[in-house]
Amino acid sequence: MANQIGARDGRLVGFSWSPPKPGAFMITAFADPFDALFNLQRSLEARTGSEWLQNQTASQGPFPPINVFAQGDEILAIVELPGVDKNDLQIQAKENTIRISGKKVANYPAGSVHRRERVSGEFDRTLSLPVQLDPDSIKAEFRDGVLALFLPRAEQEKPRTIKIS
Amino acid sequence: MAEREQLQVQKKREHEKREETTIPARVFVPTADIYETQDALTVILEMPGVEKENVDVRVEEGVLHVEGRLDLAKYQGLQPLHIEYNVGHYARSFQLSSKKIDQGKIGAALKDGVLSLTLPKVEEAKPRTINVK
Numbered sequence: 408m409a410n411q412i413g414a415r416d417g418r419l420v421g422f423s424w425s426p427p428k429p430g431a432f433m434i435t436a437f438a439d440p441f442d443a444l445f446n447l448q449r450s451l452e453a454r455t456g457s458e459w460l461q462n463q464t465a466s467q468g469p470f471p472p473i474n475v476f477a478q479g480d481e482i483l484a485i486v487e488l489p490g491v492d493k494n495d496l497q498i499q500a501k502e503n504t505i506r507i508s509g510k511k512v513a514n515y516p517a518g519s520v521h522r523r524e525r526v527s528g529e530f531d532r533t534l535s536l537p538v539q540l541d542p543d544s545i546k547a548e549f550r551d552g553v554l555a556l557f558l559p560r561a562e563q564e565k566p567r568t569i570k571i572s
Numbered sequence: 573m574a575e576r577e578q579l580q581v582q583k584k585r586e587h588e589k590r591e592e593t594t595i596p597a598r599v600f601v602p603t604a605d606i607y608e609t610q611d612a613l614t615v616i617l618e619m620p621g622v623e624k625e626n627v628d629v630r631v632e633e634g635v636l637h638v639e640g641r642l643d644l645a646k647y648q649g650l651q652p653l654h655i656e657y658n659v660g661h662y663a664r665s666f667q668l669s670s671k672k673i674d675q676g677k678i679g680a681a682l683k684d685g686v687l688s689l690t691l692p693k694v695e696e697a698k699p700r701t702i703n704v705k
Binding site for chain 1: 596597598603604605606607608609610613614616618619620621622623642644647649650651652653654655656657658659660661682684685686
């Protein structure tokens with residue numbers, strides 16, 4: 408199941424983040440838009456349940472689902488929050504943790520209900536990344552029910568080129 | 573282990589009528605709420621990430637078709653590190669119970685990734701209260 412979220416096993420696998428290398432799995436533009444979607448879905452699938460977070464997702468609930476990407480030096484977290492009002496969403500950042508909390512409301516007016524599939528209620532999730540962040544330069548964007556968190560890495564985390572004297 | 577098994581209601585599997593697509597990419601079914609009032613049928617669909625311009629709603633032969641296409645350009649140049657959900661276009665169809673919907677007056681609004689469709693009933697289909705004199 409692609410969407411399965413939950414407690415992962417406690418294995419700790421040494422995995423450090425490194426900038427994208429040539430040949431790394433990166434989503435690129437394709438000439439054919441149909442191929443593009445298929446390739447995007449496949450590349451996401453390949454990373455499903457990865458060990459990158461090293462079981463650090465200490466969450467109080469699996470909602471909302473989070474995807475984490477590397478974009479150059481930055482880390483980009485994309486969170487699906489359909490039906491959540493911007494004013495009902497709180498984001499806190501500290502060192503290497505991001506906390507996303509809020510509430511999702513689904514209103515039902517008087518009348519007969521035919522289907523009720525959407526979930527609603529409060530949520531609180533903490534995401535711990537295996538890298539140090541620069542909390543002051545985090546940017547958050549919420550559009551069409553999708554939260555994008557631009558998480559720049561702390562200055563000391565960035566890779567440096569060492570000159571050979 | 574004296575754990576008693578609770579009787580569970582078996583979920584009925586719905587017959588999938590939709591034709592297979594020629595593209596191997598997966599299309600997702602948006603979660604929906606549907607409720608009916610005296611004047612209208614309201615259909616609410618969750619399609620996170622879909623922009624207003626990429627929503628297509630139509631009624632054909634009594635079937636409501638809703639499609640939402642995702643803008644893939646946003647994913648260009650990203651390297652997946654940790655993935656919990658997959659993305660794709662959305663599509664879902666509903667057989668409307670009767671032809672009592674006023675097709676010319678269907679309203680649609682998209683907010684925070686949630687599409688709300690209002691399908692007003694035609695005058696004759698509305699329940700009437702008859703006053704007794």
